[in-house]
Amino acid sequence: MMIRVVLPAHLRKLAQVDGEVKLDVEDQVTQRSVLDALEARYPMLRGTIRDQVTQKRRAFVRFFACGQDLSHELPDAPLPDAVATGAEPFMVVGAIAGG
16 A cells, blocks of 8 residues: 655655655554554664664654544554545654743
């Protein structure tokens, strides 16, 4: 399946891409399978979105799709059908911290 991924500006620059990234995901469409495909195609992103050892999401990175915050969903939970069909993008967003 062709999945659309939107990255924050600093990760697009690191990956040297403009706009959305389109990835072919052969397995079930989950956060893990999308991020695996993203890191396989753009190895310079390894360790920026999730820890390379634990595979846990980095603290200041959030995942959104279809207007929902999916950051705390299980990594192997299926993503919404609209993401799996390419109708909606999977968004990786840099969280803002402050007080």
